[in-house]
Amino acid sequence: MKINNIGYLLKEGVRGIFLHGFMSFAAVCVTVACLIIVGSFSILAYNLDVMVNDLNQTSEILVYIDSDLSDAEARSIGTKINALSNVLQATFISREEALESFVKDHNGDSAFNGVQASDLRHRYEVTLEDNTLMDQTDAQLQQIPGVAKTNAAYELAQGFTTIQQVLHIVSIAMIAVLLVISLLIISNTVKLAMYDRRDEIFIMKMVGATNGFIRLPFIVEGFTLGMIGAVLAFGLEWVAYDALVQKISHVDALKLFTFVPFENLLVPMLIVFGAAGLFVGIVGSWTSIRKFMDV
């Protein structure tokens, strides 16, 4: 293809947008609406996931140290615990600290008056990176010399893990459904736009334009419109999300919820919106032009 042809194809693609202003406008609006719906749902799902994950992180394994070991020996076991790959954090709690919190917990209960620090064990509170592997890590912890016994919060962890898994499945399914619906709506809009121009395509065919020459300006046009839609949707999503997070952070009843700032989502959102806009623009115009090319 000659250079001056490439110039023509690009120019023609951009010209088409203005020549058919209303249909272009409609296609961009539909793309923006669909992307914002899909995007908002994805962000919501992501935030829920982060929140459940944070809660899950609080479930831990208590590791009790053999009472025969000296204080120094007990403390040195921490390095071995931290060396396990799934361990997020191991916090040492000495007998004395344990007693303090024990007394606090059972404040005023005379039945526990006689409890001494020496009756308790040194221990570690171990949080995990991945709670689904809790039983394996638990077993590894028990292998460490000097560990007397462990106490893992299996049920809590499993509960959170189940919630997380259900959340994943539901959000992936919802996002898939929303994407399919969006694609259908967008491709119908593009088809309508193409229908508007069937005469133009027919004339191109009749004067002997090759299929590549007919298709390319439409692809350029679809690409441009898709990118415009993606950028607009991205900007609107950003502004709306920030405003919402601002509002929620001022409501006391909702303090429990922490939202990931949009800035942290910038790159993935940009990639997803860009890819979706690109895909919709190019695939949309490619598939809907085929119908009119068959002359």
Add this chain to the structure above:
Amino acid sequence: MIEFTDVVKCYEQGNRALNGVSMRIDDGEFCFLVGPSGSGKSTIIKLITGELKPTSGSVHVNSFFLERIRKREIPMLRRTVGVVFQDFRLIPNMTVYDNVAFAMRVIGARESEIRERVPYVLELVGLENKASRHPGEMSGGEQQRLAIARALVNNPSTIIADEPTGNLDPARSFEIMSLLQEINNLGTTVLVVTHEKNLVELFAKRVIAIDEGYVVSDGREGYYGNEN
């Protein structure tokens, strides 16, 4: 050159539009194609442009054999045949100039060629002063002249017109036919489908008459001439 040999065309629904048409139009000829509505005239045009494939028989157009043409050769065939329609088929939101230039741009012509060629054909059809108008601002006769300019701009060896005067009054029809004759005088083969008995008699060219998918007469004395 256009040559049909025993051409049969059946549409999907089983309609036989052509029942073994044979005819030959040599380079440089001017020829009318006449016949009642539904007799198969448009089917012949569409076989020439490669919009349809013959069910059997052979269609030979300017060194292309349509019964066995490959899909990617069809654009090359169409560059040798300019087509004019009854309903003009202009692009309403392009200027007169761009409607013609468009036909060159979409086959990859250079902008310098376009700037030279478009004014030439606009002058040939008498629209040199309307280059910046839009089709909607022009009369039917002017719109059809614009369509002829577009058909001519890529310098095809053949022009075919399917009822080009069907939407025009008699005076405009005469102008269009005269223009096509002028184009023929410049060396282009011209095939015109028409209903206009008066014009066919006035121009006294070769007339091929079709009825129910058969060629029923072919000669200079004309189909309508035979009736009288």
